[in-house]
Amino acid sequence: MAKEFELNEVEVWDGNYATSQALRQAQIDVVAAYPITPSTPIVEGYGAYVANGYVDGEFVMVESEHGAMSGCVGAAAAGGRVATATSSQGFALMAEVLYQASGMRLPIVMTVVNRALASPLNVRGDHSDMYLGRDSGWVQIDAFNAQEAYDLALCSFRIGEHLDVRLPVMMHQDGFTTSHKAQNVYPLKDDVAYKFVGDYVPVDDMLDFSRPVTHGAQTEEDWHYEHKAKQHKALMDSRTVIDEVFAEFKKLTGREYKRVETYMMEDAEVALVLLGSSVETAILAAKQLREEEGIKVGIVAPRCFRPFPYDLVREALDVPSLKAVCCMDKSAPGGAMGALFNEVSAAAYSTKSRPMMTNYIYGLGGRDFAVDEAKRIMKEQKAHADAGHITTDIQQFSGLRGPKLGFFQTRRG
Amino acid sequence: MSKGLEGNANRGVRELGAEEKVGWDQVSQGVVLNSFVGETENPAFLKPEERAYNDFNSYTATVASWRIIKPVYNRDICIDCQNCWVWCPDTSIISRDKQMLGIDYDHCKGCGVCVEVCPTNPKSLLMFSEAEGAETALANWPEKKKKEK
Amino acid sequence: MVEIRWHSRAGQGAVTGAKGLGSVVATTGKQVQAYALYGSAKRGAAMNAYNRIDDAPITNQETKMFPDYVFVIDPALAFSDDITKNDKPDTQYIITTHLSKEDLIAQIPALQDKAERTFVVDCMQISLDTIGRAMPNTPILGAFMKISKMYELDFFLDNMKKVLAKFPQKIIDANMEAITRAYNEVK
Numbered sequence: 175m176a177k178e179f180e181l182n183e184v185e186v187w188d189g190n191y192a193t194s195q196a197l198r199q200a201q202i203d204v205v206a207a208y209p210i211t212p213s214t215p216i217v218e219g220y221g222a223y224v225a226n227g228y229v230d231g232e233f234v235m236v237e238s239e240h241g242a243m244s245g246c247v248g249a250a251a252a253g254g255r256v257a258t259a260t261s262s263q264g265f266a267l268m269a270e271v272l273y274q275a276s277g278m279r280l281p282i283v284m285t286v287v288n289r290a291l292a293s294p295l296n297v298r299g300d301h302s303d304m305y306l307g308r309d310s311g312w313v314q315i316d317a318f319n320a321q322e323a324y325d326l327a328l329c330s331f332r333i334g335e336h337l338d339v340r341l342p343v344m345m346h347q348d349g350f351t352t353s354h355k356a357q358n359v360y361p362l363k364d365d366v367a368y369k370f371v372g373d374y375v376p377v378d379d380m381l382d383f384s385r386p387v388t389h390g391a392q393t394e395e396d397w398h399y400e401h402k403a404k405q406h407k408a409l410m411d412s413r414t415v416i417d418e419v420f421a422e423f424k425k426l427t428g429r430e431y432k433r434v435e436t437y438m439m440e441d442a443e444v445a446l447v448l449l450g451s452s453v454e455t456a457i458l459a460a461k462q463l464r465e466e467e468g469i470k471v472g473i474v475a476p477r478c479f480r481p482f483p484y485d486l487v488r489e490a491l492d493v494p495s496l497k498a499v500c501c502m503d504k505s506a507p508g509g510a511m512g513a514l515f516n517e518v519s520a521a522a523y524s525t526k527s528r529p530m531m532t533n534y535i536y537g538l539g540g541r542d543f544a545v546d547e548a549k550r551i552m553k554e555q556k557a558h559a560d561a562g563h564i565t566t567d568i569q570q571f572s573g574l575r576g577p578k579l580g581f582f583q584t585r586r587g
Numbered sequence: 588m589s590k591g592l593e594g595n596a597n598r599g600v601r602e603l604g605a606e607e608k609v610g611w612d613q614v615s616q617g618v619v620l621n622s623f624v625g626e627t628e629n630p631a632f633l634k635p636e637e638r639a640y641n642d643f644n645s646y647t648a649t650v651a652s653w654r655i656i657k658p659v660y661n662r663d664i665c666i667d668c669q670n671c672w673v674w675c676p677d678t679s680i681i682s683r684d685k686q687m688l689g690i691d692y693d694h695c696k697g698c699g700v701c702v703e704v705c706p707t708n709p710k711s712l713l714m715f716s717e718a719e720g721a722e723t724a725l726a727n728w729p730e731k732k733k734k735e736k
Numbered sequence: 737m738v739e740i741r742w743h744s745r746a747g748q749g750a751v752t753g754a755k756g757l758g759s760v761v762a763t764t765g766k767q768v769q770a771y772a773l774y775g776s777a778k779r780g781a782a783m784n785a786y787n788r789i790d791d792a793p794i795t796n797q798e799t800k801m802f803p804d805y806v807f808v809i810d811p812a813l814a815f816s817d818d819i820t821k822n823d824k825p826d827t828q829y830i831i832t833t834h835l836s837k838e839d840l841i842a843q844i845p846a847l848q849d850k851a852e853r854t855f856v857v858d859c860m861q862i863s864l865d866t867i868g869r870a871m872p873n874t875p876i877l878g879a880f881m882k883i884s885k886m887y888e889l890d891f892f893l894d895n896m897k898k899v900l901a902k903f904p905q906k907i908i909d910a911n912m913e914a915i916t917r918a919y920n921e922v923k
Contacts, residue, residue, distance in 0.1 A: 186759040186768060279617030319797075340616065351797050355771035356755045358762050358793075378619040384627055388620040388643075396608060401618050403611035454795035542799045 176201060176230045178364050179223075187359040189320040189352040193259070193285045193345070194219030196327035198229055199367035200283075203254030203374070206234035206245030208264060211297045212349040213287035216259040239264035243271035243284075250280035251389045253379025255331065257282065261349060262289035265303040269310070275342045276311030277405060278389055279377075281334035282342040284312075285327055288450065289349040290539045298540025299349030301449060301504040304479065305513055311405055313343040313412055314479040318453045321359045323347045325429055328362075331371045332419045339412040340377060341405075346479070350540065351451040362427065370426055409481050416478060433478040434486035438464070442472025443495050444555035445529075447487075447518050448502040449476060452536075452543045459548035470495070471552045476514075484521045491518075492525040497559035499529045500551055502572070504537040511569055511582075530564050530584070536572035547573055563587035595636045599649035599693025606642070620644075634683070645694070650677075654697035656714045659724040660689050665711035671701035687711075708732055737794070738884075741803040741822075742785035743813045744873075746774060750785035750809060753873030757787055757880075760887075760895040767793050782810075782817055803827055805880065809859060809872040820846040830879050830922065832859040832872050837923055855883055857922035859914075866914040867907070878915035879922035889919050 179198065187195070194216045197205070202220075209217040223229045234249075236242045242258055250256040260268060265286060275282050291302040307314060313333055317323040326345050334343035347353055362370070378387045393401060413433060420431040437457050439445065446456050453475040460471035474490045476483055491499060499522065503512025510516070515533035522531055534551060537543050551572060558564050564587070567580025615621075620643040623630060630638055640646040667687050672680040679695035681688040690701075702712045708731050715724045740757075744750030751772045758770035769788040786801060788794050802822045808814045808831040819829065829850065833840050837856045841847045847854050857879040859872035867874075874896070881892050893912050900908045 182763075184762050186755060186762045186770065188755075188771075277618065279619075350771075350773075351799075355769055355797075356758050357769050358767050378617065378621075383629070383631075385625075386622040386627075386630060388622065389617070391618045391620050393618060397614065400609075400611040400614045404614055404616070407611070408616075451797040455797045458795045544798050544800060545796060 177227050179228050181361050181363065183360065185359050185361055186356045187320055187324070187361075188215075188354050188356045189317070189323040189347045190215035190287065190354065191219060191356075192320045192324035192359050192361075193327050193347070194223070195361060196324050196367070197257050197283075197285070198223045199362070199364055200255065200257070200328065200331050200371045201229060201231065201368060202257045203231045204234060204246070204249035204256045205231065205258055206236050206242045206249065206256075207258045207260070208236050208239045208242045209259075210239070210261050210264040212289060212299070212353045213259040213261045213264075213285065215353075216285055216287070220259075239267040240271060243268040243275065243282075246282045246284075247271060247275050247278065247280060250275070250282050251278060251380050253376035253381045255335070255374040256280070257284065259285040259287065261287045262291055262297075262303050266291060266306060269306065272307060272310040272312060272342075274390070276409075277401070279340045279405070279408070280342060281331075281340055283327070283330045283334055284342065284344050285323075285330075286344050286346045287349050287353045288346055294539075296539040297349070299351050299353075299450075300506075300538050300540065302506065304344075304346050304449075305505040307344055308480055308513065311341065311409060312480060313339070313341055313409065313416070315343065315345050315416075316449050316475075316477055316479055317345060317347040317352065318451050318475070319352055320347075320355065320357050321429075322431075323352060324359055324361060325423065325427070326431070328367055328371055329419050329423055329431070332422075333412065333416050335372075335374060336412075336415045336419070337375065337377065339408060339415050341409055341412060346450070348451040360427075366426070370423070413478075413481055413483065413485070431477055432486070433476070433483040434490050435473075435475040435477050436490045437473040437475075438470075439472035439474065439490055439493055439496075441470050441495055442493055443470040443559055444498045444500075444552060445472040445474055445491070445496060446500050446502060446548070446552065446555075447474045447476070447514060448504075449479065449514065450504065452502065452504065452548075455543055455545055456548045459545045459552065462545070463549050463552050467553075469552060469556050471555075472496075474499075474518075482517055484517075487518055487521040488525055491522045491529060492527060494527060496527050496529045498532070498555040498564075500532045500534055500555050502534045502536050502551075504535075506538055507535060507569075515569075530558050530586070531568075532558070532564055532566065533569040534572045535569070541573050543573070595638075595640075597640050597647050598636070598691075599651065600647050601649065602652065603645070603648040603650050606648075649693040650696050651693055654692075654695065654717055656697050656699070657692065657695065657717050657719075658690055658697070658699065658701050658712045659715050659719075659721055660687070661711050661713075661725060661728055662687075664707050664709060664728075666707055668706060670704045670706060671712060674700050674704045676700060738787075738789040738805070738886075739801045739803045740787040740789075740805045740807060740880075741801060742772075742787075743806065743808045743810065743817045743819055744783055744785060745779075745810045745813070746781050746783050747779040748809055749871055749873030750783065750807075753809075753877060754785040754787050756874070756896065756899045757877055758789075759899045760892060761789050763895055763898075764887075766791060769794050771799075773799055782813055805830065805884065807876050807880065808832060809876050811860060814840065814844060818846075820850070823850075827853065828883060829854045830876060830883060831856050832876065834858050834861060855879065855922050857918050859918060862914050862917045862921070866917065867910045871914075874911045875914040875918035878918035881915075882919045882922050889916065
């Protein structure tokens, strides 16, 4: 039996440490990992818990992130509760195996500490790796601070392992901004946390010798499509399970999570849609701007990046007073509008209000997202609302040095 | 014929590739394929004819129609060395307790590997036309070859 | 909201110090942030750590701040770092140096008009005397308690002991002595 870890009612933890504590409390059977900045301390922490008897499980050293995810797939197919952590280049190296994990319906939990992708090489936080995973068939949940990283890591096991879901889950947090920023965290006692996560229920496990199974079968054009459709449906349907798990977590802790978080949207005239730690800064900016200038700003933050909450994003934006919405993408868009802009705009198109939609790229490679800059962008949205048409380029760049960069103009003016 | 040669009623019941193609709602979760129907205790210690093979298992499919020539087995010469059993790529050599019983013609594709690896003189397995009857084949079995000096 | 910016070298324990301060403050029901701006920096490279302290939950995730206190825990950084960056009219500076306050200010133009809100303490010498190596991160907190009057010294020492609980008793005692000395010696 694993030893109990003594915890205070309030701890001052950074996102990495909070995450490693949640992984310890979930009593994972196998962690196969290849540490990489800025997620290294999650793996380090877990290794120490195993070595010191706080976890009854295995830590598997591998030669690369491709090996790490492969080890996770093997261990999960064998029938264990499995988790790992990675960032950036490591995430990219795993990419091939991510699709195997989801296609094989293995509920691996991966805590991803978001970091920019090279080149240029950069260890700081943006959402390039998170965006890279968005078609991989994983559930993707986003924590905006260390407390949420702890809470959502626990929820991730419940969501992924639910028998109606059985899909791998990525729990994202922002590199350094969240992963290395210590703040008040209110952890659960070990037994309470484990009871919430629950015992692992294996499905089609290879170690069940009374029911031999083949994992990873090949399918060609006659079967592949049906399997991918079934997988997609499971991911789409996981929305109700995510809602249930969040509701149960609220009952246990009083801390409420929704697939789409909304702040001050009831009477909002303009809104920002964004992900990650910037959401918190944007909330602060919106509150200040409401006080200082009376501009009615609201914030919409998809907590759940996949399955994309088309339903709740649309609901959040279907506010009669809403005129202008800016979607902010913290990932280099590579020759397109930002992904969040595209997806949110698609949801907004089927609302009654059909607000004006603009796109900002920001925060690449860890560029600081300032309260003042958030306010400037909000005021710009107000200018669109007052003019009745988009007064700037549709895609712009926030906090970028050099001549103004922007693309495309509205034809609705 | 022994039970071992016949196999169970489930063996080779359908042409390989002719399985019913169900819709997305009926395919297995995670492309997991079960070898057997329900639970089975220690399947490794059961003979194939005693196992409840699932429809997904190739045991229930047949490739007999793929064959142009077939191996015929001559019990009188065989020394039960198990070479053919080891080498057969389609597990179509039926052997029980190290004794060779014959060919599983539901799964044999007629590749001839078993004949190639047979060490006896003359060979205990030879290829004949698919249409050739076993009795005629055995009646035409060649004589032992003399060693060339 | 109280905001603190640390000027340190990687390896001098600024992050540990900032987290330690945060841990003590959190036990009093306040909300804290402790973070650093570091990345591929090598041991010895200049870096910043930060604290935010407030009664309400802190949602500001911006790195940049307009500090109420600036801690300079490496003597040379007082000269080479832009320690008065984002200065407010009431920003207070606590600087590690073996120099007297007058001698230090005379050599740093940016501090000329800030004499009444600049404080000096020799955390390097204090940590060498007590802990046995240059570890200026805990003594600076003693000086901070004196200047900010945030907590009584005894209260702070008691809580800091809990933060350091994983270390051997000898190290805990040395740190307590270092904090106490800096509290008494800061000018």
